[in-house]
Amino acid sequence: MSDDYYDILGVSRNASDDELKAAFRKLARQYHPDVNKEPHAEEKFKEINEAYGALSDAEKRARYDRFGKAGVNGGAGGFHDYTVDFGDLFEGLFGGFGGRRARNAPRRGRDLQMRVSLTFEEAIFGAEKEIEFSRDEVCSRCNGNGAEPGTSPVKCATCNGQGEVRQVRQTFLGQMVQSAPCPTCSGRGETIASPCATCRGGGLERKKVKRKVSIPAGVDEGTQIRLNGEGEPGANGGPHGSLFLVLDVKPHQFFKRRENDILLNLDINIAQAALGADVPVPTMEGEETLKIPAGTQSGKIFTMRGKGAPHVRNKNQRGDQRVIVNVAIPTKLTKEQKELFEQLAESLGTTVKPQEKGFLDWLGEAFGGG
Numbered sequence: 001m002s003d004d005y006y007d008i009l010g011v012s013r014n015a016s017d018d019e020l021k022a023a024f025r026k027l028a029r030q031y032h033p034d035v036n037k038e039p040h041a042e043e044k045f046k047e048i049n050e051a052y053g054a055l056s057d058a059e060k061r062a063r064y065d066r067f068g069k070a071g072v073n074g075g076a077g078g079f080h081d082y083t084v085d086f087g088d089l090f091e092g093l094f095g096g097f098g099g100r101r102a103r104n105a106p107r108r109g110r111d112l113q114m115r116v117s118l119t120f121e122e123a124i125f126g127a128e129k130e131i132e133f134s135r136d137e138v139c140s141r142c143n144g145n146g147a148e149p150g151t152s153p154v155k156c157a158t159c160n161g162q163g164e165v166r167q168v169r170q171t172f173l174g175q176m177v178q179s180a181p182c183p184t185c186s187g188r189g190e191t192i193a194s195p196c197a198t199c200r201g202g203g204l205e206r207k208k209v210k211r212k213v214s215i216p217a218g219v220d221e222g223t224q225i226r227l228n229g230e231g232e233p234g235a236n237g238g239p240h241g242s243l244f245l246v247l248d249v250k251p252h253q254f255f256k257r258r259e260n261d262i263l264l265n266l267d268i269n270i271a272q273a274a275l276g277a278d279v280p281v282p283t284m285e286g287e288e289t290l291k292i293p294a295g296t297q298s299g300k301i302f303t304m305r306g307k308g309a310p311h312v313r314n315k316n317q318r319g320d321q322r323v324i325v326n327v328a329i330p331t332k333l334t335k336e337q338k339e340l341f342e343q344l345a346e347s348l349g350t351t352v353k354p355q356e357k358g359f360l361d362w363l364g365e366a367f368g369g370g
Contacts, residue, residue: 010027017056024056107238116213126215133209139202147192156182164187218260260308269330270327272292281323
């Protein structure tokens with residue numbers, strides 16, 4: 001392997017500073033020990049660091065061009081000092097180590113979440129709801145700059161307004177310059193002598209916000225609705241986060257929900273089941289008539305098409321209402337009724353017959369079974 005610094009970086013002897021930096025970045029990305037686990041990678045990276053440390057400094061490069069390595073390694077009045085600002089370079093290589101540009105870049109605000117309670121009817125047909133929630137807003141007293149009115153933030157004297165301080169430390173690669181948030185201004189680049197009395201220098205204050213929200217028809221328990229831009233404000237001019245509404249649906253006195261179908265248990269008497277009848281049935285849109293054929297058995301399920309919940313993404317499609325019939329056996333009979341049942345029992349006889357289908361079989365057929 002060549003020991004010429006220009007050859008190590010793969011550049012010509014008249015390469016510009018930008019060309020040197022580009023070559024170093026490319027090789028550092030390839031041979032950095034955190035990326036390349038091959039045995040020779042660390043040694044190669046040291047050579048790259050040494051070469052760039054010498055050539056990136058105009059004075060050292062001049063001595064190297066004249067005297068070679070002796071000009072920077074102690075000979076010909078030179079000295080060994082390879083100080084590379086990896087904070088700037090690795091920001092381009094690996095997305096930055098928290099440099100000022102990354103810290104001060106616009107950032108999206110935090111998302112919020114709240115629960116909203118709906119009646120069964122509101123979930124089926126949709127509703128307009130007014131919600132109230134708390135979030136941070138730009139301080140109305142200082143307009144977000146954090147300083148008491150009549151005063152202004154001033155440039156931080158520690159970092160000179162840069163928001164970061166740089167430290168040189170010795171590592172196995174030589175000297176490295178690392179950037180860290182300024183301890184005085186916490187990376188803001190400015191300090192506030194008289195903090196705002198409302199926000200205490202933070203630039204934000206907690207406020208209650210009211211919004212009217214349209215709940216679409218057909219939502220169900222646990223459905224989430226996203227309201228873009230209604231979350232916490234972003235930093236450094238970044239956009240607001242979102243507000244997520246999680247819906248809770250109160251149970252109904254009679255109806256239950258199964259996806260987009262509505263279930264209703266309906267009691268009929270023995271005469272209606274045996275002889276057949278037209279019975280009134282409640283639906284979400286009012287009472288309708290359901291025809292019960294003669295000989296209907298307990299557990300029979302009738303389907304009322306299009307009487308269920310609408311599909312959230314397609315209002316023209318609706319589920320069905322499933323009516324599960326229960327033949328109610330009277331527990332108290334008048335004398336006349338008892339005599340009639342005794343006559344009926346005598347005419348029907350006492351023969352019993354095992355059922356070929358049970359209630360679970362009926363359910364299976366009604367909800368997707370054979």
